[in-house]
Amino acid sequence: MEQGKEGMMVSKLAPPQNPVEQLQARFKELEAGFKAWLSKQSLPVEAAVVTATGGLQGATIGAFMGTLTNDVSSSFAPPPQANLNPEAMASLKQAQALSGGPLVQARNFAVMTGVNAGLSCVMKRLRGKEDVQSSMVAAFGSGAMFSLVSGMGGPNQAANAVTSGLFFALVQGGLFKFGQKFSQPPEEDVHYVRTRNMLTRLGLQTYEKNFKKGLLTDNTLPLLNDSALQDVKIPPGPRLLILDHIKRDPELKGTRKR
Numbered sequence: 001m002e003q004g005k006e007g008m009m010v011s012k013l014a015p016p017q018n019p020v021e022q023l024q025a026r027f028k029e030l031e032a033g034f035k036a037w038l039s040k041q042s043l044p045v046e047a048a049v050v051t052a053t054g055g056l057q058g059a060t061i062g063a064f065m066g067t068l069t070n071d072v073s074s075s076f077a078p079p080p081q082a083n084l085n086p087e088a089m090a091s092l093k094q095a096q097a098l099s100g101g102p103l104v105q106a107r108n109f110a111v112m113t114g115v116n117a118g119l120s121c122v123m124k125r126l127r128g129k130e131d132v133q134s135s136m137v138a139a140f141g142s143g144a145m146f147s148l149v150s151g152m153g154g155p156n157q158a159a160n161a162v163t164s165g166l167f168f169a170l171v172q173g174g175l176f177k178f179g180q181k182f183s184q185p186p187e188e189d190v191h192y193v194r195t196r197n198m199l200t201r202l203g204l205q206t207y208e209k210n211f212k213k214g215l216l217t218d219n220t221l222p223l224l225n226d227s228a229l230q231d232v233k234i235p236p237g238p239r240l241l242i243l244d245h246i247k248r249d250p251e252l253k254g255t256r257k258r
Contacts, residue, residue: 115146139172140166192218195211207238214228224246
């Protein structure tokens with residue numbers, strides 16, 4: 001009875017869980033389970049499922065975008081019995097493709113994102129990695145299919161599909177390289193680990209470039225003197241702090257050059 005009462009008291013004292021957090025945790029569990037199941041399937045099955053889910057996401061985005069551009073698309077409608085030349089009709093179709101209603105944009109985005117996701121999945125399974133080449137191949141297919149389905153191709157749809165695919169691929173390749181450059185932290189210089197730690201501890205991080213310019217690596221720390229620090233243009237105050245730190249460091253003071 002006492003244990004039961006204690007359990008009831010603990011349950012009453014425990015703060016109620018946030019429903020949003022519970023929903024997020026449940027969604028992550030389902031997502032992890034779905035990815036684990038998908039990784040065990042054959043390539044055609046995985047590619048088909050990924051293409052379908054990507055197309056569904058694209059359709060949702062496209063429908064939302066179409067509601068924003070639905071009023072604009074009406075301004076591109078040709079007047080009744082208008083006699084337009086082929087070039088003007090091609091330009092009109094391109095404008096309508098980019099500013100269509102919800103259904104049109106849902107179709108366009110579904111094809112674009114679905115093809116991109118499917119090709120990315122195939123390239124990853126075949127090559128065993130995600131790199132700029134795989135990303136550009138997926139973007140090329142996505143751009144080409146978008147051009148064909150949306151009607152942006154005009155009279156020469158094949159040529160315009162290739163042009164659109166190449167444009168998508170180049171943009172995707174540039175974005176991939178840009179993101180790769182800024183997502184990876186710079187490699188730490190192994191020759192300046194102790195130097196960097198010392199300068200950080202003293203609040204003199206700005207003088208790390210002076211050490212590197214003078215090739216004053218970690219191995220030269222026991223040999224540093226006022227003249228060497230002066231040669232790399234470190235002011236008197238920071239020089240005194242650095243030399244005092246080296247003098248007090250148990251690992252360096254015994255080998256420091258006087």
